[in-house]
Amino acid sequence: MRITSTSCICPVLVCLCFVQRCYGTAHHGSIKVTRNQTKHIEGETEVHHRPKRGWVWNQFFVLEEHMGPDPQYVGKLHSNSDKGDGSVKYILTGEGAGTIFIIDDTTGDIHSTKSLDREKKTHYVLHAQAIDRRTNKPLEPESEFIIKVQDINDNAPKFTDGPYIVTVPEMSDMGTSVLQVTATDADDPTYGNSARVVYSILQGQPYFSVDPKTGVIRTALHNMDREAREHYSVVIQAKDMAGQVGGLSGSTTVNITLTDVNDNPPRFPQKHYQLYVPESAQVGSAVGKIKANDADTGSNADMKYTIINGDGSGVFSISTDKETREGIISLKKPLNYEKKKSYTLNIEGANTHLDFRFSHLGPFKDVTMLKIIVGDVDEPPLFTLPSYVMDVYENAKIGTVLGTVTAQDPDSTGNAVRYFIDHNTEEDRYFTIDANTGTIKTAKVFDREETPWYNLTVTASEAESPGLQSHILVGIRILDVNDNPPELAEDYDVVVCENAKPNQVIQTITATDKDDFIDGQTFHFSLDDSFPLNPNFTLKDNEVIVVLFITLRRSKKEPLIISEEDVRENVVTYDDEGGGEEDTEAFDISALRNPSAAEELKYRRDVRPEVKPATKHPASSSLDRIDVHQFIKQRLAEADLDPSVPPYDSLQTYAYEGQRSEAGSISSLDSATTHSDQDYNYLGDWGPEFKKLAELYGEIESERTT
Template identity: 60%
Template sequence: MKLGKVEFCHFLQILALFLCVSGMNQAELSRSRSKPYFQSGRTRTKRSWVWNQFFVLEEYMGTDPLYVGKLHSDVDKGDGSIKYILSGEGASSIFIIDENTGDIHATKRLDREEQAYYTLRAQALDRLTNKPVEPESEFVIKIQDINDNEPKFLDGPYTAGVPEMSPVGTSVVQVTATDADDPTYGNSARVVYSILQGQPYFSVEPKTGVIKTALPNMDREAKDQYLLVIQAKDMVGQNGGLSGTTSVTVTLTDVNDNPPRFPRRSYQYNVPESLPVTSVVARIKAADADVGPNAEMEYKIVDGDGLGVFKISVDKDTQEGIITIQKELDYEAKTSYTLRIEAANMHVDPRFLSLGPFSDMTTVKIIVEDVDEPPVFTSRLYTMVVSEAAKVGTIIGTVAAHDPDASNSPVRYSIDRNTDLERYFNIDANSGVITAAKSLDRETNAVHNITVLAMESQNPAQIGRGYVAITILDINDNAPEFAMEYETTVCENAQPGQVIQKISAIDKDDPPNGHQFYFSLTAEAANNHNFTLQDNKGDVTPYLSGAVNLY
């Protein structure tokens, strides 16, 4: 049978230990000490065996039973009168004893990592009487370790992080390998660590397994992750030792070592003048090679003629600068604006201030584009007055609108008939003069609210709207009317001068201080001397009353 290098080393270990232990076991078993022994009522002193610890190598691979040691009693004269009996852990199943010679053998392959020792009991009996000639004694068979277990990283594979730009020697993570062999015997369980993959960036301390940085100024932006292979070897790393490996994934965590930088020195955006206030004009972004909080930045307008017209804020999700309108744009007033914008990191690491300012500048030019706007009236609301006695064609007032665009297109006027259903008014299409189109009656409608349309001649789709309130002035065009139909009864015994009815009148007209009425009897009624009318002169009230008296 051809043995490999490791198997051959194990064989030599087993052989050396076997020779040493066998001699030790027999020598120890031959020692004795005196102990009183009671038998058949007589007392005698005899030499008794001393049970010591037996040793047997683990992992024996031979075909014959493995010799463990020999039990021998001083009373055994070698004539076959004494027999030996073994009991306890593994007796008969693992360990057997030759009852004549006391030789102990192991019949199975033993593994120290499964069970490190066995506790057994032994007796020497008289073969004829089957009575003990020695007191039962307990002894231990200890399994002697050999280097049959490689180191194992029970917690691997590992992941760890270390800040980029860390100085040489910065601790990253500690790896630990365990060896199932006996740490109290030899070097089988004494491991040393080495790095198989990951140089020259990282190193590992041989005794502790602490991984450290080995190169200065490692840059996450150049490479952010490294795969290390760490080896643990027992026998203190000597030839013939067993080894195990694990992987360690090391991620360089970010530090703020990169300032924001605009990809371009200037930008230009075109926006229509009709864009509403708060609308987004543009999005710009400064590039930052860092990540997370280290890439967070703020933007501000530091100069330019667009201060107060535009503002810039930051989109927290994308870190873009959002430019929005604060005031209405007017192409006819100003056609372009220039903004000087700064982007700066919000969280600056003092260690890297020597690299320069953690901010950058760019220029944004905003071109205002002309938009064909509808005509604009000179006033949002026109107020006009006209007498209700005005004849058809009377001029009431004039409205005016103009095209705000540079083309200054001519404007034509019309009345929105939805606001003048009865067509009381007309407007001159060219001049904007409003005239009365029919008779007006204040008592029917005291105020007319109409909408005037101004349309561009060159683009009829562009329509502006103006609002006109026309108040109708009153004239005295309505006669007084009795407030109601009167029907009066009088008793036949009524006394002269007794008031039998009060009457009143109303007028639909609307003088500033109310009406003053004068009451009198008609000519026919004046000839009837049974009744008289008393006029309350000078009583100025909306309803002036008169009293009919009986005489």
């Protein structure tokens, strides 16, 4: 098959050469392929046999952006089997077949029906096939070919990143690189000069230049000064077709700012300044400002002010305001017009950041002279002391003199001074002051334990100018008088264990006194004589605020046998045959006391109850009529119901073997049955009760044995 293209000569020649290499013979504008070729070589005839191949393919070209009224002719397909009788039918398939590209199925001519854009699609891949129109059978195998869209210069160069904003330091050398700009062209860079871009500068000369090939922008002058001009707008153009006439172009703007370097020293606008400061100016306050100008910006314009000499260097100070770059002059000491009326200061302003590349432009500092005039002011009275502290004893009489405050008019006129107390609180009314002398007196009787300190504000004013006032703080200290007795530090509740040992410390107590003792408080402790003395406890005064309670003695015998079966009972057994007075110490025998002796409540000496029980004894008038039997039962019931006694019984037993024992009883109680004349006087007040108990016990034993 023969493919013919008339779109462009040069590409077809290239493709024809390729076809010639592949298939043998090639002709410009048409390709003819034969199945058998004969080559004559010096009289010899050489016959080449090739496989049957009816298709010859070629690369077609179609111009982009075709705007003609008729479809653009692309090329022609032709098969060796086509005899021109219309029996061969050509079929075109692939990208754009039937929509962009159409084929005459009889002649094989291909046309483009639409305008194409190479920048959107560079080529199309299609397939050609020849079939027998009558049988629809393929006459040739299907062949693939390409239709390439041929570029034209229809795209201008574009700067995709513009506009640009860049900086370059001032005073830079000529030729310093600033920025490289790049323009892109959508046309085919492999075909002609449609995408060959050349750069040029349209605006910004003579300050900047641009490299026509690379697009690098550089400074074109030496030592460009930011203080002379800071901003530049440079317009760069990119033109295709290598800059030739007819080429398309695009442009962009580059905004260039010169950044500052420290190439300018500070300068005071004047060499002499004058400042007025009244003598009433407060110490530490700002009294004036001064400023040196610097053409630089940012940190390059930062400076520091210093007083380098002058008679006022000890009275005034200067600091730098970093925001305004001003020198703030402040007062260090009070001014007095009557003593000194003017001061002179030499002030230096110097840059704090230096660039040694420009040190030859220095020095980067300047000096000016400042004269300060002190103004005369009618000043308020001046107290002789910064504050006062006065003392008075508590309980002092009303009208007691505390002290005197003194103030004077510092002006040369020497006006008289008047004094008064600022009554800001109720406590200020507790004192009075003499308006002429400044003497302060008490107006009430003070109690140090109530308020130990008072603060007064005393005002002094000139008699001729009451509006001129000074204020002073006066502290009143109330001194102590020993007018309060000592007290225990707290209410003590002492608990003593029943097995406490003699001389054991059971409580330490302290005392306090509301009065103030410079060397510390010392107390003397003793037992109150108005209360009966308890022999079980002693008190020791160690003369340092501390008192010790100590157990005196405890003679209770330890039990030999304690019941393990019933812990509610305490059975105490002795191996002696008569306790005598010691028996009264072993258990609480108060329950068996003579009712006539029960008027005074006495406690068990082995256990001290936490709560004192109320007296439950019958009146003395009826004690004589009470039966012992009934008395014991009544006391037993009271003990059972009394919550203040320990929850157990204390029983004293003796080694009694019964009346029928041959040995007889070894207890002294045995004599009760025979009404012995046993003397119980050794028991003291307990004698009568114990005798009755012995008799009762004998009767009970007699009834039990019978």
